[in-house]
Amino acid sequence: MYDFITISSQTSELSFDGTSLKQVSFKQSSQVAKFDFMLTFIYNPLLENNRLSFHLTCSRDLFEEITVTNIGRRLEYCIQQLFSSNQTINQIDTCFTSISKINLILPEETQELEDVIFCRQSHIISEAPASFSQALLCHNECIDFVPHISQVPIYNMPFVYHLHHHHALSVKHLRHALQLIVTKHESLRTSLTFHTENNQLMQQIIDFSQNNTTLFTFIESTYTTHEQLNYILHEEKYNPQLFDLALGLVFRCHLIYYKQISSNHLLSDQDVVIFNFHHALFDFSSLNIFLHDLSQAYTTSQLPNNDNTNLRYLDYAVIEQQMPMTGASMFWLDALHNCKLDQPLSLPFDRYRLSNEHRTGRGTSISFDFGQDLSHNFLLHASSNNISMEHLTFAIYFIFLFKLTNGQTDLCISMNINNNRYRDELKSIIGLFENVVPLRCQLNPHWCSHQLLEHVQEITTNSIKYSYFPLQRILDQHPHISKHAFLDTSLEFISYKNN
Template sequence: MDEKIRFDKSINEQTSVYNELLIYKLTSATLLSIDRLRQALTYIIDKHEILRTALIYDQDKLIQKILPTSNDLFDLEISCVISDTHLKQIVLNEEANRPLFDLEQGRVFRCHIIRQSFNNNDDNNLKQDDIILFNFHHIAIDGSSIIIFVNDLRQVLTMQALSTNNEDNITYLDFAQYERLEDWSSARQYWNNVLSTLNNSIDQQNSSIRSGKGYTVTFDLDHDLVINLNRFISQSNLTLFQVGLAAFFAFLFKMSNSQQLDLYTGIVVANRPQYQLQNMMGFFVNTLPFCLKIDPYESFTQLCHRIQQLWFDILPHSYLPYQEIVKLNPKLGTSFLRTLFLVETIMDNSEQNIEIDKGTTFNLIDRNLLAGNVAKFDITCTLHEHRQYETISVSVNASLDVYDESTISIMAMRLKNIFDQLFSVSSIYQFSLLLPHEVELIRDLNDNFLDYSQTGCIHWDFTYQTHLHPQKVALVLENGSMTYAELLYYAQQLASYLITTCAVQSGQMVCQLIERSFEMVIGMIGIWMSGGVYTPL
């Protein structure tokens, strides 16, 4: 934990601060006491010391101090919104506003109640459709911790009591100290070898600073594709993480115009090796670089199995903190990872919804519907697997400092294209980023086939156009002009003369010597109408 916080402090000026949100909407025919919610949150803060741990910097020394339980350790704010835009502004502020928390005062958690109407003046109770937003400073929570928080909140709201885990008397600070005493020599050697193979072009990407503003696009994979994907995963002894990561690497390869073979992205590991840590809230996750050399001629299946083997190689060394990894190659900088790949699995909706009593439920709101305005990386690809409904959706979150919204939307469609082609290409290089309308455009631009059997003579087409637009101007020369009807009339007169007076036969060459003029064009069309072969001199 000490190292993670120091790392967070070191990149403070380079990246946006992001908070972790959990958003619910109340469904209830009756009122729910806000004091009851406040008391439930106090129970949870009392149980989990990380939610009341002050982090104090003293002459480059980090002091961690566990504070006594108190209602003053978290804010409970109440706001009213007048529109969806107003609601999203509040959520954005919760998502990215650093001053909402104070690590030195142990304030790493807050609750924000958002009401849909200014007419609700009851500050003591929650009512139907009120939104309850739980906000955590990211240094105090990870994905597994959110599940622990939800389960504890469910228990304390329904039973007005909360079980504690004192059987081993292990605290989060114990884990932080244990982590610093681990022998990292083997892991350092492994990651040093990995980083030494990275391309030097990475150095050029560290100069620009990101504001943290982002945009998110989400799409669903087709149902048939999900079925085929699950079958492929089962038959090949792979995981969705490994297959999804392979697809993401194929996407990055094609986005580099198939030029960059040495690719890397960030991945996240839970980093909870001991069973005693399974029910403890805290920031355990670790970000790791996943480096891969693309072979354009291997199949997608081969790529998946190679990624699986690389993952097996990484796993024994995944405990080394990311900030320690980047120290092994200072040239890379603390933020050399510009992309991140994640997989989130939801077993059942009941895992996240909180049923307090019959008819009163906190229903989880997909944070992407309200949030998603913060970008932690240039591109973050997240696969959301919902096993209850056998669906998979993909979210593409990208930095607005690097891409505009339309570009991010197009990138998401191109990534969907990659997923759609997973089982239809034989080699990685055959993946195509082209969207259907782009394929159609290229086909049209390169369609130079002409069916001459359907092509008429020039003077036939000219006559047809004359019938359509007799009074439109056909010729313009200096200060004069001639309509289609006039040009046709004189050409027919000349053709009649050539046939009746000059006895011109079909296919006979008729020469014309004349300067550029109306008469030149009349002569050309007249000769064609007579059946002759126009021959300029």
């Protein structure tokens, strides 16, 4: 319901027998709600500067007081964007800008992430709930992979190294350096278990006093042929028995000697070193942190570690559970409004998966490179138009999907956020900082490629800005959807930059 009221100056005063009375406003402390949602616009020329006002009344049967207050603040911000002369307000050009650009997310909500303080949680000793990233990983493992059906466990993260020619490495020093790293980075000795009593996935740092043995696996083996070496590498990648999350055994070092284990405890250029991590406590960006500290620990035999003040992954997991996410919640509700999340893209499938059929994990891959000329022209186009390679790649992918689906214009896919360290305080922590968010492109078939690129730049930038909002909460915003089809089509951009 909408009501417009103009208060006339001619009816605002009362005079009788020489006595004048002036009308004053009367505000009821408790409103009677005749409608579920009613807005009253009041124009009163008697007030200073012809003040205008809105009055919002909502049924208490449906709305909490705090909800009505927030809706009113968003209405006020909407008016400010259209008519305010304040330079700090994100103003809308009423002649040329689409009304879809009007933002209901309040300025302070766009800064909600910056206001969060990431610091050591003194009340958290060694146990805390799992992070959203860890919960998502374990949830996907339970849903997508069934032991007697699935053949490809995907959570081993091996990194393989061999020495340069005529170089050597002390096994004793390496082992000591790894011990220092596991001592400093507690994620590498953290267990992950499901507590049935409170139906919650929990993580716990395993202290050295709880385990008399080392808190990581250190093994040595030999190979003679390339077939033997390839078998060992395959086991490191695909053997699901290498780690034990319940015991906190999530990191292992495997030394593979050529023909025989060295008697002088030195690795040579024909030997292989494998550092292997469980993905629940490690992501690709953690590798740079690990290698930096490994180099320092091996060279100096020590590793600075202020155990009482350092921000831990455990602290991050607690803080993110308490973070205000109102702005992010509103963004994702708006971004996916009227999106048919349960309808998959019309890809040219050879067969269809039944609704109760589990994913096997088996796949077929092809790859090709652009070649020198095409690569050069691609990079030149991106740089000359001041476009990031990531945005250009995404735009090409949407063009391809548009054609592959015979003209489907509302394309919603999943975007992997592989390094979700959105604050500087998180960039020195080893752990899992990942999320999956929708990327929805509503394209116009009559757009030229540049118009599509501008649209892709906008949606990608905004989606990444609010990528701290957990996928679980995005899905919870659409409880009527049982199968979120956008998760079946994905896009990932990987850039190898020189350090």
